[in-house]
Amino acid sequence: MLTKEQLMVHTQNMRRNIVKMVHQAASGHPGGSLSCTDILAWLYFNEMNINADNVNSTDRDRFVLSKGHASPALYAVLSEKGFLPEEELMTFRHINSRLQGHPNMNYVPGVDMSTGSLGQGLSCAVGMALANRLDKNDHRVYCIVGDGESQEGQIWEAAMSAGHYQLDNLCVFVDYNGLQIDGDVTKVMNPLPFDKKFEAFNWYVTTCDGHDFDSIAKALEQARANKGRPTAIIANTVKGKGVSYMENQAGWHGVAPNDEQCAIALEELKGE
Amino acid sequence: MGKMATRDAYGNALRELVSENPNIVALDADLSKSTKSFEATKADPSRHFNMGIAEGNMMAVAAGLAASGKTVFASSFAMFATGRAFEMIRNSICYPYLNVRVCGSHAGITVGEDGASHQALEDIAIMRAIPNMTVLCPCDGKEAYEITKYAAKHVGPMYLRFGRSAVEDVHDDSYTFTIGKGEVLKEGKDIAFVACGLMVQESLKAAAELEKEGICPTVVNMASIKPIDKELLIELANTHHTIYVLEEHNIVGGLFGTVCEVLAQETRTARILPIGVLDSFGESGKPQELLDKYGLSAKCIVERVKETN
Numbered sequence: 001m002l003t004k005e006q007l008m009v010h011t012q013n014m015r016r017n018i019v020k021m022v023h024q025a026a027s028g029h030p031g032g033s034l035s036c037t038d039i040l041a042w043l044y045f046n047e048m049n050i051n052a053d054n055v056n057s058t059d060r061d062r063f064v065l066s067k068g069h070a071s072p073a074l075y076a077v078l079s080e081k082g083f084l085p086e087e088e089l090m091t092f093r094h095i096n097s098r099l100q101g102h103p104n105m106n107y108v109p110g111v112d113m114s115t116g117s118l119g120q121g122l123s124c125a126v127g128m129a130l131a132n133r134l135d136k137n138d139h140r141v142y143c144i145v146g147d148g149e150s151q152e153g154q155i156w157e158a159a160m161s162a163g164h165y166q167l168d169n170l171c172v173f174v175d176y177n178g179l180q181i182d183g184d185v186t187k188v189m190n191p192l193p194f195d196k197k198f199e200a201f202n203w204y205v206t207t208c209d210g211h212d213f214d215s216i217a218k219a220l221e222q223a224r225a226n227k228g229r230p231t232a233i234i235a236n237t238v239k240g241k242g243v244s245y246m247e248n249q250a251g252w253h254g255v256a257p258n259d260e261q262c263a264i265a266l267e268e269l270k271g272e
Numbered sequence: 273m274g275k276m277a278t279r280d281a282y283g284n285a286l287r288e289l290v291s292e293n294p295n296i297v298a299l300d301a302d303l304s305k306s307t308k309s310f311e312a313t314k315a316d317p318s319r320h321f322n323m324g325i326a327e328g329n330m331m332a333v334a335a336g337l338a339a340s341g342k343t344v345f346a347s348s349f350a351m352f353a354t355g356r357a358f359e360m361i362r363n364s365i366c367y368p369y370l371n372v373r374v375c376g377s378h379a380g381i382t383v384g385e386d387g388a389s390h391q392a393l394e395d396i397a398i399m400r401a402i403p404n405m406t407v408l409c410p411c412d413g414k415e416a417y418e419i420t421k422y423a424a425k426h427v428g429p430m431y432l433r434f435g436r437s438a439v440e441d442v443h444d445d446s447y448t449f450t451i452g453k454g455e456v457l458k459e460g461k462d463i464a465f466v467a468c469g470l471m472v473q474e475s476l477k478a479a480a481e482l483e484k485e486g487i488c489p490t491v492v493n494m495a496s497i498k499p500i501d502k503e504l505l506i507e508l509a510n511t512h513h514t515i516y517v518l519e520e521h522n523i524v525g526g527l528f529g530t531v532c533e534v535l536a537q538e539t540r541t542a543r544i545l546p547i548g549v550l551d552s553f554g555e556s557g558k559p560q561e562l563l564d565k566y567g568l569s570a571k572c573i574v575e576r577v578k579e580t581n
Contacts, residue, residue, distance in 0.1 A: 058340050105339065105368050113339055114368040120332045120360055127336020130321065134297065134342070154360075157329035165321070 002045045004213050011041045014076035015242045016269045017089050021072045023262040025093035028101065031252040033073035035177040035210065035237040036144050040077045042216045043142055055083050055109045061139050062112040062128050066121025067146035067175060068102040069254070074111065075099055083110040119152025121145065122172060126162045129170040129230075140224075143172045148180030150191045156201070162230040163202035170230040171223040175210065177239035179250040198232040210235030244268055273441040276413030278434040278469075279377040283308025285420035286345055291315035293424060297337050299346040301327045307347035307377040307434075327352045331360035331374070338370035343424055349383075350376025350392035350433060354399055365429045366404045373423045374399070377434040379409075380469065380520035381549060381566055382559035384436070391554040397525025399431035400498045406451070407498040409433040409527075411472035412442045415495055418449040426451070435520075437559050439470045442493065454501035460488035463581065464512040464542075465573075466505070468494050468527050471518035471547070474563070477570035482577060489516075489577070497527055502534050509540035514580065516545050520568060523548040547576055 002010075014037050022028035044050060048061035065074050075092065078084045091097035098107035102116025112128075115121040125143040132139050145155060162170055174194050182188045195205045204226040208219035216235070223231035239253070240246025243265040246257075257265060289296045290312045298312035298320045312320040323330035327348050334344040347353065353376040354361065365372045379392045400407045406428060410416040416434060423430055442457065457472070458479055465475040472493045479489045490512060494501065508515055515535075517528040523546040532544055549566050563569040567576065 062340075064336075113336070114364070117359060117363040120328075120335075120364045123329045123332030123360070124336035124339065124364055126329075127333040127338070128340050129336075130333065131297075131337045131340030131342055134319065135340075154326075154328050154332070157324075157326040158332070161323055161326070161329055161333065164324075 007041050007045060007213060010045065010080045011037055012269055014041060014073065014080060016266055017076040017079065017086070018072040019243065019257060019262060019265045019269065021075070021089050021092040022256045024090050026256045027093055028072055028256055029069040029254045030072070030257070031179065031239040031246055031249070032067060032146060032175065032177065033070045034241045034243065034246065035239050036070055036175045037073050037241065038211045038213065039144065039173055039216055039235060040073050042213055044077045044081055046217070047220055048142065050110065052082060062141050064113045064121045064125040064128070064141070064143045065103060065115055066143050067118065067149050068115030068121065071101065071103045074103055075108070078108065078110040081110065084108065118146070118149040119154035122155055122158040125170060125172070126158050126167065129162065129167040130165060132169050139169070141170050144175055145172060147174055147176045147178065147185050147191060148188070150174065150194065151189050156197065159198060159201040159203065166228050167230045168227050171220065171233065172230065173233045173235045175237055176234050177237040179239045179248070179253065181250065181253045183250050194232070194234050202229055204229045204231045205234065206231065207234045207236065210237035211241055242269060275438040275440050277436060277438045278410050278413060278416035279308045279436065281413035281416035282375065282420050282432070282434050283311035285417045287311035287315045289421065289424050290319055295341065295343055296424060297321070297342045297344045299323050299330050299334055299344060301325055301330050301348045301352065303348055307375065309345065309347040327356040328360050331357040332364045334372045335364035335368065335370050338372050339368070343371045345373045345375055347375040347377065349390060350379035350395045351390055354392065354395040354431065358398055362402050366402045369404050369428050371427065372429050374431045375434065376431065378436045379433045380435060381554040381562045381568070382435060382437050382470065382520065384559045384562065385556050387556040388553035393522040393549050393554065394525070395433065396497060396521050396527065397529065400530065401525070404428055405498065406430040408495055409468040409497055410495050411469055411493055412439055414441060414443040414445065414447050415449060418447060419495065422449055422451065433469065435470055440473050442472055442476070449495065452496050452499040452501060454496070454504040455493040456490065457493055458489070458491040460490040462512055463487065463514045463516065463577065464490040464492060464508045465516050465518055466492045466494050466508065466527070466531060467518035468497060469520050471520055471568065474568060474570045474573060475518055478573035478577070481570065481574045487577065487581065494527060497530055500530050500534060505531060505534050506538050506540065509535050509538065509542040512542050514545060515542050516547050516577065518547040518573065521548055522551055524551055545580060547573055
């Protein structure tokens with residue numbers, strides 16, 4: 001269990017790497033990567049039983065990044081964990097790289113599901129949770145879906161099936177940063193309310209501040225204590241969190257910073 | 273020889289697999305009585321999950337189970353299994369190379385009375401267009417049983433195509449299935465029938481009729497569509513003047529498309545002609561009426577051969 005201070009060293013480094021990865025690739029999705037950075041750090045360091053010895057096994061807790069375009073955040077945390085050399089991060093989105101634009105489970109240790117096409121990852125997480133039940137183990141399955149992603153009907157098919165099968169070993173974060181490519185999620189196609197929708201499908205629902213470790217930890221504790229229902233944690237987040245000019249700007253969903261912008265971001269993140 | 277629907281044989285094999293192998297899981301989308309996947313519940317109800325009428329979710333749930341080490345048989349009508357869930361099959365099953373068997377029953381026009389909305393005539397085309405996918409279409413109960421048993425051992429994603437109607441047995445109990453191999457059922461000369469599914473039986477009936485008039489077609493059962501028996505196709509194309517490719521499927525992109533793609537790249541003497549659904553939707557009707565109307569029955573095959581021979 002890392003302290004908040006130790007975790008913050010990791011999240012600062014993750015954020016720097018996210019900006020650098022997207023900058024060097026001149027493409028990628030910084031906004032939604034920065035919004036789920038703190039959740040990922042907590043999951044990989046303080047929640048899931050994943051380590052260098054079991055990373056290549058399925059006999060452990062699993063994680064599905066349903067919003068696969070936030071791959072820079074996932075690669076960054078895998079690097080912090082030591083599963084991926086930090087210098088390899090700078091091959092992100094390049095030819096012959098293991099670090100595809102959207103994650104491939106067969107290339108990268110610690111990537112538990114290939115994702116990228118929105119709406120499918122939560123269903124995959126449901127399948128993993130069913131497998132854990134069949135295998136009678138107590139491993140848990142975690143998933144992050146985007147708020148915009150929840151416009152996909154399949155998210156609610158998955159929610160229905162997880163509720164139906166009472167998968168209390170499944171815990172889903174909704175990265176509620178409020179923005180998608182074309183703008184405010186409520187203006188593009190209003191997916192709200194999340195809580196009542198999940199509750200209607202027989203989920204336990206709680207909320208957290210997705211950038212506050214105490215708040216994330218408390219929500220996960222509630223999820224673990226909850227029996228007979230899957231848990232949805234509506235995480236209030238800021239798109240582009242940590243880079244002033246990216247924060248709360250839909251325009252930074254899928255755009256790379258130029259050299260000057262990258263330098264400003266790294267300065268703000270107390271980078272090199 | 274008796275009669276059996278390939279879906280019934282699938283159900284029997286699946287029940288045995290669930291009973292023999294703790295790693296097998298079956299999923300269905302509210303059609304388990306029709307697809308016969310409910311047979312799995314007789315072996316172990318805990319390893320059969322009804323996912324409701326939500327095929328897209330079912331396929332991605334299957335992917336998640338497979339990513340946890342299970343071998344998953346996910347069944348629905350061929351139309352919805354492959355059509356509705358195409359992109360889940362592509363991105364969540366085939367791209368990560370997971371052990372999911374997409375099992376499409378009620379394929380083709382012989383679904384009958386349900387009509388065009390339920391008659392999958394594009395499923396072979398869309399499944400075989402996906403990298404990593406294996407596509408198999410058995411012609412009778414014995415072959416469907418063997419293919420289902422084989423599927424439990426295969427590594428990587430598969431599409432298995434089954435039919436609704438009872439079809440005559442082509443094989444006896446000694447038959448064993450070999451992936452990537454065509455099966456020469458009848459050695460003839462000049463013309464060859466390369467068929468899959470129930471078109472194998474129609475080909476055999478047509479061949480028997482044609483023999484009365486001195487035309488002796490070679491008849492090949494090509495249950496393994498991807499991978500296809502390239503060697504056999506090349507041999508056929510250089511020892512016959514015409515290859516007829518027969519399928520209960522649109523002539524676009526299915527077995528005819530596969531054969532053409534292979535032989536277009538080879539030096540050959542034979543021309544290649546399709547006998548399938550001519551890029552149209554089907555309609556309601558009895559299976560035999562539909563086979564006659566859409567040019568697929570033995571009688572139609574005989575006519576087509578006489579017109580083109």
